Amino acid sequence: MAKAPSKNTGSKSSSSMKREDALKHYRDMLLIRRFEERAGQLYGMGKIAGFCHLYIGQEAVVTGVQACLKEGDQIVTGYRDHGHMLACDMDPKGVMAELTGRADGYSKGKGGSMHMFSKEKNFYGGHGIVGAQVPIGTGMAFSNKYRENDNVCVTYFGDGAANQGQVYESFNMASLWDLPVVYIIENNQYAMGTSVARASAETELFKRGISFEIEGEEVDGMDVYAVKKAAEKAIKYARSGKGPYILEMKTYRYRGHSMSDPAKYRKREEVDDIRTHHDPIDTLKAKIMEAEIADEDELKKIDKEIKELVKEAADFSLDSPEPDPSELWTDVLREVESA
Numbered sequence: 001m002a003k004a005p006s007k008n009t010g011s012k013s014s015s016s017m018k019r020e021d022a023l024k025h026y027r028d029m030l031l032i033r034r035f036e037e038r039a040g041q042l043y044g045m046g047k048i049a050g051f052c053h054l055y056i057g058q059e060a061v062v063t064g065v066q067a068c069l070k071e072g073d074q075i076v077t078g079y080r081d082h083g084h085m086l087a088c089d090m091d092p093k094g095v096m097a098e099l100t101g102r103a104d105g106y107s108k109g110k111g112g113s114m115h116m117f118s119k120e121k122n123f124y125g126g127h128g129i130v131g132a133q134v135p136i137g138t139g140m141a142f143s144n145k146y147r148e149n150d151n152v153c154v155t156y157f158g159d160g161a162a163n164q165g166q167v168y169e170s171f172n173m174a175s176l177w178d179l180p181v182v183y184i185i186e187n188n189q190y191a192m193g194t195s196v197a198r199a200s201a202e203t204e205l206f207k208r209g210i211s212f213e214i215e216g217e218e219v220d221g222m223d224v225y226a227v228k229k230a231a232e233k234a235i236k237y238a239r240s241g242k243g244p245y246i247l248e249m250k251t252y253r254y255r256g257h258s259m260s261d262p263a264k265y266r267k268r269e270e271v272d273d274i275r276t277h278h279d280p281i282d283t284l285k286a287k288i289m290e291a292e293i294a295d296e297d298e299l300k301k302i303d304k305e306i307k308e309l310v311k312e313a314a315d316f317s318l319d320s321p322e323p324d325p326s327e328l329w330t331d332v333l334r335e336v337e338s339a
Contacts, residue, residue, distance in 0.1 A: 160191025
């Protein structure tokens with residue numbers, strides 16, 4: 001019988017923070033923030049078309065989890081995916097070029113915001129269908145177990161996808177076969193324009209695995225060290241052969257569901273309160289300075305370097321050529337000779 005799910009709100013004390021780790025987490029989160037801000041600007045200029053879902057506010061989640069993975073572990077997520085790509089060390093130039101629909105993008109300009117991947121970086125999307133990535137991630141975990149390769153698949157989905165039927169089919173199989181998968185529920189409080197309280201009978205989403213005997217816990221998703229601590233435990237659990245684990249990351253998105261969403265379903269005061277008191281980057285910055293790991297000038301220098309990196313990515317994407325029309329026929333069908 002599975003243990004009762006628990007809540008994890010613990011954080012790393014500033015006195016025990018390592019300089020290298022702290023500054024890397026700060027840099028990684030800042031890269032996601034500045035990249036997404038630039039993507040929003042390009043969308044407003046008409047340089048990015050179609051759907052575009054920004055990750056601003058949720059940076060601590062993927063940064064903390066990624067810090068716990070080893071070579072060979074896989075990541076799969078939904079359509080709010082740019083942050084996950086950058087956390088996997090995918091080239092910002094290639095990501096931005098894909099957003100602008102250019103030939104040098106990760107999917108040759110044909111996938112856009114929601115449909116790019118990198119086999120080299122073990123990032124398998126980017127999926128536009130709500131919850132579709134959950135059975136895919138579960139299948140990759142099955143492959144890992146079958147091949148006995150010691151890898152774990154981290155499968156991200158949101159609070160809205162948490163109510164999808166295919167999620168529970170996946171939970172059942174993952175628990176039945178003790179698959180090495182960690183399910184990360186990024187609960188940013190709103191599934192499109194609907195709050196969790198209005199859409200879910202059970203709002204503590206980390207409990208969703210109880211009937212499948214899957215361990216789970218709630219985590220402060222705005223604290224990168226709380227995320228990292230919980231992820232280390234969950235990934236170790238899955239890698240050891242004990243089966244799946246659920247982490248509900250309580251986080252928050254500052255922007256609308258997508259760039260076309262005015263987000264009038266919540267009050268501006270609510271967003272401002274989170275930004276002021278719980279911003280993941282500002283929180284880590286304060287801890288870094290309190291521990292005297294770095295001063296204001298050093299952190300400003302990092303911010304300047306990140307802004308230059310993002311500007312280079314944006315300039316590269318706009319200079320990249322559009323795909324040749326013949327690309328419509330590539331990467332669609334793979335022909336193999338029969339045995």
